[in-house]
Amino acid sequence: MAAGVGKSLKERVFHAMCLVATYGCVVILLALVASIFWEASGWLDWQFLTSRPSHDPEKAGVLVPLIGSLWIIGITTLVAVPMGIGAAVYLEEYLSDSLWKSIVQINISNLAGVPSIVYGLLGLVLFVRLMHFGRSILAASLTLALVILPIIIIATQEALRAVPPSIRHASFALGATRWQTVRHQVLPAAMPGIMTGVILSMARALGEAAPLIIVGGVGTMSYTPTSVYHKFMALPTAIYNWSSRPQAEFANVAAAGIVVLLVFLVILNAAAVTIRYRFGKRTQW
Amino acid sequence: MSELEKPMPEISVADAVRDRVHQTANISTSGIKVKATKLSVYYSDKQAVNEVTIDIPERCVTALIGPSGCGKSTFLRCLNRMNDMIDGARIEGEILLDGEDIYSSKTDVVQLRKRVGMVFQKSVPFPKTIFENVVYGPRVAGVRNRNRLMEIAESCLTRAALWDEVHDRLDDSALQLSGGQQQRLCIARALATNPDVLLMDEPASALDPASTARIEDLIFELKERYTIVIVTHNMQQAARVSDKTAFFFQGELIEAGPTTDVFTKPKQKRTEDYITGRFG
Amino acid sequence: MSSVAKTTALPPALPDHAGLGRWGRIRESLIHWILFTCGVLSVLTTVGIVLVLIIESIPFFAHVSLWEFLTSTNWAPTVRPQHFGALPLINGTALVAIGSGILALPIGLGTAVYLSEYATPWTRAIIKPMLEILAGIPSVVYGYFAIIFFSPIIRWVFPGTKVFNAASACLVVSVMVLPMVISLSEDVLRGVPRALRDAAYALGANKFDVTTRVVVPAAMSGIMASFLLAISRAIGETMAVTLAAGANPRMTLNPLESIQTMTAAIVQIASGDTPANSPEYRTIFAVGLALFVMTLGINIAAQWILARTRQKYE
Numbered sequence: 030m031a032a033g034v035g036k037s038l039k040e041r042v043f044h045a046m047c048l049v050a051t052y053g054c055v056v057i058l059l060a061l062v063a064s065i066f067w068e069a070s071g072w073l074d075w076q077f078l079t080s081r082p083s084h085d086p087e088k089a090g091v092l093v094p095l096i097g098s099l100w101i102i103g104i105t106t107l108v109a110v111p112m113g114i115g116a117a118v119y120l121e122e123y124l125s126d127s128l129w130k131s132i133v134q135i136n137i138s139n140l141a142g143v144p145s146i147v148y149g150l151l152g153l154v155l156f157v158r159l160m161h162f163g164r165s166i167l168a169a170s171l172t173l174a175l176v177i178l179p180i181i182i183i184a185t186q187e188a189l190r191a192v193p194p195s196i197r198h199a200s201f202a203l204g205a206t207r208w209q210t211v212r213h214q215v216l217p218a219a220m221p222g223i224m225t226g227v228i229l230s231m232a233r234a235l236g237e238a239a240p241l242i243i244v245g246g247v248g249t250m251s252y253t254p255t256s257v258y259h260k261f262m263a264l265p266t267a268i269y270n271w272s273s274r275p276q277a278e279f280a281n282v283a284a285a286g287i288v289v290l291l292v293f294l295v296i297l298n299a300a301a302v303t304i305r306y307r308f309g310k311r312t313q314w
Numbered sequence: 315m316s317e318l319e320k321p322m323p324e325i326s327v328a329d330a331v332r333d334r335v336h337q338t339a340n341i342s343t344s345g346i347k348v349k350a351t352k353l354s355v356y357y358s359d360k361q362a363v364n365e366v367t368i369d370i371p372e373r374c375v376t377a378l379i380g381p382s383g384c385g386k387s388t389f390l391r392c393l394n395r396m397n398d399m400i401d402g403a404r405i406e407g408e409i410l411l412d413g414e415d416i417y418s419s420k421t422d423v424v425q426l427r428k429r430v431g432m433v434f435q436k437s438v439p440f441p442k443t444i445f446e447n448v449v450y451g452p453r454v455a456g457v458r459n460r461n462r463l464m465e466i467a468e469s470c471l472t473r474a475a476l477w478d479e480v481h482d483r484l485d486d487s488a489l490q491l492s493g494g495q496q497q498r499l500c501i502a503r504a505l506a507t508n509p510d511v512l513l514m515d516e517p518a519s520a521l522d523p524a525s526t527a528r529i530e531d532l533i534f535e536l537k538e539r540y541t542i543v544i545v546t547h548n549m550q551q552a553a554r555v556s557d558k559t560a561f562f563f564q565g566e567l568i569e570a571g572p573t574t575d576v577f578t579k580p581k582q583k584r585t586e587d588y589i590t591g592r593f594g
Numbered sequence: 595m596s597s598v599a600k601t602t603a604l605p606p607a608l609p610d611h612a613g614l615g616r617w618g619r620i621r622e623s624l625i626h627w628i629l630f631t632c633g634v635l636s637v638l639t640t641v642g643i644v645l646v647l648i649i650e651s652i653p654f655f656a657h658v659s660l661w662e663f664l665t666s667t668n669w670a671p672t673v674r675p676q677h678f679g680a681l682p683l684i685n686g687t688a689l690v691a692i693g694s695g696i697l698a699l700p701i702g703l704g705t706a707v708y709l710s711e712y713a714t715p716w717t718r719a720i721i722k723p724m725l726e727i728l729a730g731i732p733s734v735v736y737g738y739f740a741i742i743f744f745s746p747i748i749r750w751v752f753p754g755t756k757v758f759n760a761a762s763a764c765l766v767v768s769v770m771v772l773p774m775v776i777s778l779s780e781d782v783l784r785g786v787p788r789a790l791r792d793a794a795y796a797l798g799a800n801k802f803d804v805t806t807r808v809v810v811p812a813a814m815s816g817i818m819a820s821f822l823l824a825i826s827r828a829i830g831e832t833m834a835v836t837l838a839a840g841a842n843p844r845m846t847l848n849p850l851e852s853i854q855t856m857t858a859a860i861v862q863i864a865s866g867d868t869p870a871n872s873p874e875y876r877t878i879f880a881v882g883l884a885l886f887v888m889t890l891g892i893n894i895a896a897q898w899i900l901a902r903t904r905q906k907y908e
């Protein structure tokens with residue numbers, strides 16, 4: 030502490046190890062991006078974006094899984110977002126501390142830790158078989174909705190908790206009902222935080238492969254789906270399919286598919302960061 | 315207490331009573347607006363208010379004074395049932411508003427809060443426009459007509475002595491107003507539900523002396539129409555604005571009576587000790 | 595000013611104390627019920643998972659004894675004669691989970707210590723988003739990365755290793771769980787009260803001593819919880835290990851061999867053309883049930899530790 034006292038050797042070594050560990054993460058990230066772009070270079074072209082699956086790696090394209098992923102992410106969001114926000118509002122704004130509340134709360138944090146493949150098994154039995162949706166876009170979307178539901182709930186709860194109680198009290202004191210207070214004051218104030226959570230959960234759903242494989246398999250199809258009852262291919266399952274093929278060229282096809290997926294993820298994350306940045310400073314009390 | 319809360323620290327409370335610009339209402343001739351009988355409040359197992367019985371005279375200013383944690387704010391929040399919001403709060407006793415029990419099962423809490431408006435210690439403007447802040451109460455009550463809302467906004471802002479300052483920027487964010495303006499906006503907002511009773515929880519404690527003086531003038535004007543109950547830490551303020559004063563200590567009501575009497579010839583030793591600054 | 599207030603007549607703002615009205619009250623309770631349903635749905639999801647896994651596993655365990663499932667060391671559900679011993683899969687999962695944990699814990703802890711005790715705000719501003727990006731990369735992408743990046747490195751260091759091996763799975767899973775270990779550990783490190791550090795400094799300790807002898811021990815239970823959560827993530831991790839570790843269920847502790855994890859076995863059977871009502875197909879539910887029980891147990895333990903730590907400092 031005092032000036033002139035040098036750091037001991039032990040401290041220097043410790044500090045250096047911490048530094049290496051920290052920057053190791055950065056190095057890994059750079060290596061990941063570099064190696065994938067290296068493998069994809071020359072393969073990611075207009076032909077790849079507009080072609081249907083093929084046994085010939087030169088002719089294989091990403092169109093069908095791309096359309097499939099857009100369908101799935103759309104329906105998943107439509108289903109999961111209202112329910113997730115609803116559940117969070119119920120927990121934070123309607124339930125007072127009670128045994129029931131802690132049961133629901135513990136349940137949600139445990140759901141967030143259930144491996145996604147287990148949700149796939151639930152979706153396979155519940156949506157594919159019991160509800161007779163088959164191995165369809167609908168079954169896949171509902172399954173993914175269950176996967177991201179706890180993420181949306183937890184993010185929304187955090188956003189709601191950040192709204193100061195004084196706003197609620199002021200609204201109640203003016204004769205507003207609980208729902209009017211939630212709709213006119215709490216939700217608008219929490220919206221940036223909720224939107225950030227929603228977008229990040231969409232990103233999670235977009236990259237999720239395991240439940241989709243359980244629900245829909247990894248088979249290829251040659252037509253683009255036009256109904257929620259159609260079969261599907263999705264980006265992550267197509268990437269899995271290509272990566273696990275023996276021909277070396279399919280590794281390049283997989284890399285090109287990964288780049289497409291990563292582009293979507295970057296767009297979603299950029300949107301989340303923008304919302305956080307633009308609204309983060311404005312709402313102060 | 316911050317420096318700002320003591321606008322005239324060198325003047326004694328007794329002086330403040332004598333020098334009050336405004337005439338005291340005769341509380342004995344006023345009707346009783348609110349009547350609390352043996353009111354007790356518990357937070358979980360802790361008792362915050364203990365068997366308080368007091369009458370609040372109509373169209374008068376009643377000040378609740380006492381040291382921090384004495385239960386005066388808790389008592390105030392019982393009058394519009396804001397304590398319902400707190401987990402584990404339990405209330406015993408009776409509060410009659412115009413002779414009706416506000417804690418009876420038939421009472422609509424939402425209606426009660428429209429009749430009993432409230433202004434908080436820290437001004438809480440909603441992050442919306444000035445206009446939307448004022449008309450929030452009527453809006454949630456179902457008033458949609460824009461002209462009607464405009465009329466309400468104008469008359470309430472006028473009453474809160476804010477119209478002249480904001481009439482040309484009603485669509486600006488309320489968060490841009492100064493602290494004193496925000497608090498008057500909150501008063502205007504409370505008036506817009508057309509209440510009979512106005513509860514004020516240390517409305518000027520976060521304001522500078524000039525803004526405090528404006529709020530105090532406003533309180534005096536408002537009592538022509540409204541029954542006002544104000545919680546304050548500041549005894550000069552209680553002496554200046556109120557007609558009746560109630561002294562709370564450790565959850566109990568020690569003494570209540572006409573402000574002049576309580577400040578000049580308190581009956582209880584503890585009241586005297588408090589207002590002469592021996593503790594608190 | 596006072597004259598202005600007095601001359602302005604306040605129009606009766608509202609029909610005197612009008613009620614919400616019948617529709618208003620119906621709307622309020624309707625909304626309450628809708629929100630309640632949303633909340634209940636999350637509980638029903640858990641119930642659904644448990645019921646599906648148990649009900650679908652019952653026919654399997656009528657065919658294969660629980661004893662065989664848990665003790666036999668031969669897993670060959672799709673070839674005749676069939677064998678349904680889950681131990682090789684549990685072995686594979688444990689190898690990956692423990693291997694990645696051994697890698698991720700020291701690196702994660704080191705990074706967390708660096709970020710909370712040493713790093714300048716500028717460094718944090720770079721590292722934190724990097725970690726968020728790492729956390730956001732899909733599992734299947736990591737699997738691919740393991741094949742094209744980690745596996746060749748391992749084969750270069752240890753010639754003769756197969757393309758698919760447990761070591762590359764361990765490496766990639768450790769990268770995947772790192773962001774979680776770091777952010778949770780950093781939270782608990784930052785939660786160590788300022789006063790505790792100051793007290794140590796006041797006794798003449800230097801930064802290294804304070805960090806290693808005071809801050810880290812004080813945060814130890816939280817760090818353990820983050821470690822447990824990482825292990826649970828690694829157990830449930832699917833795509834990366836399916837791609838990287840291979841499809842050879844076997845009893846081994848050698849990370850250079852090709853193995854198969856529980857999750858990879860589920861993927862293999864579910865994506866193959868196994869008939870839906872055969873015992874071999876039902877293994878996915880039996881293995882899924884084992885997976886669910888393992889991860890749930892670890893998660894509950896971790897949350898319990900975290901809840902206790904929070905109480906301590908509040």
